[in-house]
Amino acid sequence: MTSYVMLDEAGEAKARRYSALLIEQLLTKGLLSSSEWQDAFKRVPRHLFVPEFRLPDNFGGHKLNGRDPNQQEGWLRAVYANEALLTSVGDDGTVLSTCSSPTVVARMLESLNVADGHTVLEIGTGTGWNAGLLSARLGSEAVTSIDVDPAYIESARERLAELDLHPTLDLADGYVGYPDRAQYDRIVATCSVRRFPSAWLEQVRVGGIILADVRGSFAGGVARITRTAEHGASGVFLPAGGSFLPLHSPDHHVRPGSDLARLVGRASGAAGDTRKTDFDLSVFGPSNGFAFFAQLAIPGSLHTRVEVESAGTVFCLVHPDSDSWARVEVDEEPSSFVTQGGTRRLWDDLEASYELWQNISRPTRDQFMITVTKDGEQYVSLPGAPYQWHLPI
Incomplete structure (x- = not known):
């Protein structure tokens, strides 16, 4: 055939x-x-x-x-x-x-x-x-x-x-x-x-x-x-592009799914520090430039939504390298409570990155530049702003 x-x-x-x-x-x-x-x-x-x-x-x-x-x-x-x-x-x-x-x-x-x-x-x-x-x-x-x-x-x-x-x-x-x-x-x-x-x-x-x-x-x-x-x-x-699957390589592995599952499992139900948050999860939408910016500001973070029997849909933000996590019950939007755990307060970092994004006029993806130095350093920058965000994301 x-x-x-x-x-x-x-x-x-x-x-x-x-x-x-x-x-x-x-x-x-x-x-x-x-x-x-x-x-x-x-x-x-x-x-x-x-x-x-x-x-x-x-x-x-x-x-x-x-x-x-x-x-x-x-x-x-x-x-x-x-x-x-x-x-x-x-x-x-x-x-x-x-x-x-x-x-x-x-x-x-x-x-x-x-x-x-x-x-x-x-x-x-x-x-x-x-x-x-x-x-x-x-x-x-x-x-x-x-x-x-x-x-x-x-x-x-x-x-x-x-x-x-x-x-x-x-x-x-x-x-x-x-x-x-x-x-x-x-x-x-x-x-x-x-x-x-x-x-x-x-x-x-x-x-x-x-x-x-x-x-x-x-x-x-x-x-x-x-x-x-x-x-x-x-x-x-570029202003427009596409979403592509990660490059597969015998010598470059993504983090094992079991590690992520463990951390997401903890984020979706473990006890932690709880406070009120007014952060609007809709800013993670594909037409909004904040999602691109957020991963520059808090690199290595992952997010997902999971269904929890006692809480409905839960938005989980995790950072495997620091073993940190945060969760918000989506059904409570726009006025919600966030619970955080681990060595890093991820939700605090997320809110701070959103405030910075607003202060620099809410740039979209195509306003950023990317530079590779002769020494191999790679970073993303915004013309006119005194910030650099180093790769990898």
Whole structure:
């Protein structure tokens, strides 16, 4: 069985029609402004790279398999519906891999500002669709794409070969890049990082661009930095971006889930110091810039909502490194009581960061700059304000 769905003539005609409608939608959004990217999206159809997937929960969460004739019409519509698709989900419901929405893909690719003759390293091959678009735009010989999962590499290679595209695909740790073909004019990550790996800075040319989602536990932002002659880099967070899964690496592990579960469990029910708070939890919404700022001010913190039988929905803020926690019963908003425990008073820090955010005119993500010094130090700053927040988030 191939790693892609083989459509009959009628199916191919439908796919072309849906693809054309999607491209028209992207053009309406002001994307694909160049004919080169328009041609790439026409040449590299999305359906070839997502034979089966699950829709996000806000779109029903059901599975679609293009190999099932009874599902093929709905599958094609979903493929070209301009939404992210969950291409791999674990038995416990954890999302392992996605195919980003075409809007996010188009915006990221255009933000690279590529030109003929440029070489690109992609961190995170995934389905192979992004590597295919890059190859169609720049030529296969200009594109290198790496992933830690051999199954992704092999499936992507087969799908791309069907389009007569043959970029360099290899199994490699994204944190160390791919020195064999360095240096690159552009590096793009289809995953999130808490800071830019030093190997990426070493493998991009002076004047070259690195594009990646710099993300903590609260929020993230696509940062575009340019390598400088002094072996550093600087850049900005883009106004719009996407949410990407963390970079997977054999040598860089996230904190074990059991540690977080233990701390969240304590936060949701343990005794602690209680006081009144008027902090409005709605400021953590995706359209509000405070969530991005808060993780800079209190790095290493995580938040979640849990259901507690005696209290209903509880908002938990935890800081594993200091073994500290705080909780608020959501149903009591906007006038609530917060309970805190551990060596650090997290809620006090959160309220202080909110006051600072207001005092500096409530900046949004795209107002911040990101800098990498020649010594490897990385920090986020706000032009005109005397503050620096060091990465990782």
